[in-house]
Amino acid sequence: MRRIGSLLGALLLAAGAAIVPATAAVASTEPAVERVEPAQGCVLPGAAGVPAGDDRKRWWGDEGRETDGERFVRPVGTIRAVMLFVDFPNARAENNAAPYDTTAAYHDFLAPSADWFRRSSSGRLDLRISAVPKWFRMPLADSEYGIARDMPLRTQTRYIRQAVELADADVDFSDYDLVYVVPSRNAANIPLSPAYVNGGDDRIAADGTWVDQGVTFGRDMWNWGFKILVHETGHTFGLPDLYVEPGDTHAAVRGWDLMGNIGGRQPEFLAWHKLKLDWLRDGQIDCVTEAGTTRHRIGPVERAGGGKAVVVRTGETTAYVIESRRPIGHDTEACSSGVLVYAIDSRLRSGQAPVRIIDASPGSTQTATCHDLDIATLRAGAVSALTLPDGTTVEVVRESNQLDTVVVTKRR
Secondary structure, three states, X not given: OEEEOOOEOOOOOOOOOEEEOOOOOOOOOOOOOOOOOOOOOOEOOOOOOOOOOOOHHHHOOEOOOOOOOOOOOOOOEEEEEEEEEEEEOXXXXXXXXXXXXXXXXXXXXXXXXXXXXXXXOOOOEEEEEEEEEEEEEOOOOHHHHOOOOOOOHHHHHHHHHHHHHHHOOOOOHHHOOEEEEEEOOXXXXXXXXXXXXXXOOOOXXXXXXEEOEEEEOOOOHHHHOOHHHHHHHHHHOOOOOOOEOOOOOOOOOOOOOOOOOOOOOOOOOOHHXXXXXXXXXXXXXXXXXXXXEEEXXXXXXXXXOOOOEEEEXXXXXXXXXXXXXXOOHHHOOOOOOEEEEEEEEOOOEOOEOOEEEEXXXXXXXXXXXXXXXXXXXXXXXXXXXXXXXXXXXXXXXXXXXXXXXXXXXXXX
């Protein structure tokens, strides 16, 4: 067992995970965690290569530890975004009821995302959004741009290129890392808000730079609120969707990460994602690669500092992750709290369920806003132990508001 630094990857399908009765408290003679740095045992590879064809989601990341710095924006330090506002010949901004006839209302609606990122990253990311306070009239009706869920990348590129060309006299694009294109609220034919990550041949050039990353917003932003900007910007940082496609979209993670259900009750990024984003340090993760029993102390991912997760490697691209969650910070409305266990497979891409939450208490009473999988944590004195499909056991032996102590026994 080693203490790991930079890490990522890995899933073992959660099917068959069993709940086992709590056992007696672990004696103080339980082995302590070795702290060997650097430890590369849990640094897992991402999905190799890029799918052929004009697949819009081909650029949307995976769960591999290393993120392509040429393709994606590195989400550390100051990230500068320019926000452009566009309307259309058939959907003019001045025809909206106040205050949506002005650009300020749109910026103010999305602006809380910057604080969300600052808090989630414990100050590691400072997203600065500069809004250009004018409407740029697109040359075509909104229905002519083909903005749809399965649109090819070239369709979105044409839309952004026209917006960039209209704004070029007012904006020096070389000053920015991201471009946000926000349409007038009455643009009924711009329904969705997909991320834009382009590393192909049909790239947008402006002011001596490539405009390769950003988000084009649509009417769904009014349903999701400012968190749509957080989710979609997460794609530009290399994070995948945690969906199941096709099928029950949120069957894998429900509301446990903002890259899953944007409207979930516990949207804080998983510890695994914070590690990938370089918001967690190497020494905050324990890595288990060998059979045996180890003891770990982990604090809530919602708080800064301290140990945050245990990763149990199970294969070349697979691992279990064990982390602590509390109803604080972004998770104040969480459906459950305690120790969360999930499986990751870094071979899987966006929409292929690369993360699967392992439900420690299946069959929990659901509510209108809390699905069974949202009530998934282990707690000392309640459902405190879990046996995973490969025989690994996880037991919570002590908990407080600040810390969970878990004992992990890896069988092989």
